[in-house]
Amino acid sequence: MHFPPSENEISTFRTTLLQWYQNTKRDLPWRRTRDPYAIWVSEVMLQQTRVDTVIPYYEAFMEKYPDMASLARSEPEALLKSWEGLGYYKRLQNLKKTALFLTETNDARLPSDFQSLRELPGIGDYIAAAVSSIAFHGKEAVVDGNVKRVLARLFTDPAPVNISSSHRHFLRHASLLLDPEQPGEANQALMELGAMVCTPARPSCDGCPVSFSCEALHTDNTRNYPVRQPKKIIPFYPVACAVIVNERFDILITKRPETGMLPGFWEFPGGRCEGKESGMDACIREVFEETGLKIEKPEKICTIRHAYTHFRIEMSLFICRITEKERQNLKPIEHRWIPHGELDTLAFPAANRKCMPALSAWFQAHNASP
């Protein structure tokens, strides 16, 4: 399909895609409801997150927070635990902020129009279009990663899909193809096509309902689209953390600030190795800086690797026994002493979770009761 497509091409495309979608769409939990709140929650969870990953989180979340009011009155610790492992935790903060705001100002209802939705915390162009079209029949086109990839191939479009300046460009194309009669279904159809057929690697062009209009396929070019701007190399940091254990085998955990990375998560104190500092030295220094405690003879129990969005780490975890006397030097920071058996009840970053098996083994070897 060349741009701009003719009225005839647009019409045929819409009809064919919609029919394919109605016949083959996946039975996903959020497709079984028309509750705007449920649609909203699902769209927030699906942001940069795979469907298969989201499903169990979504089911549990809707069980625990079935409506706007229950979310608005949620306990922060329990709310964070429900999101643990999903990533991008700012979206959870925005979810609750918006729930509180709407409870106060709009009878705990989501607005139905794109513009009003767009102004709410955590709702950008994509979610505003998705919620308004799926839950309220609004006529705004969604542009997500799937849609950009499909459009790039349909039109052999050279606009890089991973830079923000391309967004308006793809939005114009998506708006042109959107069926105004069934915008919610049409939006989901284009995304479903990208997720199930027009996949990043090895797209299933044989089973594609709209292959007749795909310029990339006609020119044997699908592997060259979408065009993507190369991304920068991300830095690597060695990190050391401490599991500080008292005489009763309780563990010291500290709480991260509500701003920045991993807001509100519990963690084992520690931080980056500076210069050519050894892991053990960094562990001792970081623990002292963060807690005021002077630890002795930290014992390394494991090393794990973890990749964040814009840096990678190799984290070494050290066990440190601490005396009653030294414990009095603990600074006034938000912390808890908990039995290792209770680690699962609190929210920890994935990098800490990766260390838990080694930690359990250590406690078992030392005959500590959970």
Added chain:
DNA sequence: GATTCGTGGTC
């Protein structure tokens, strides 16, 4: 407009 925000699956 470029960066900052997680994580796990995939190949």
Added chain:
DNA sequence: TGACCAAGAAT
């Protein structure tokens, strides 16, 4: 097995 990348938003 390391690089890629997924139903993006905020700053």
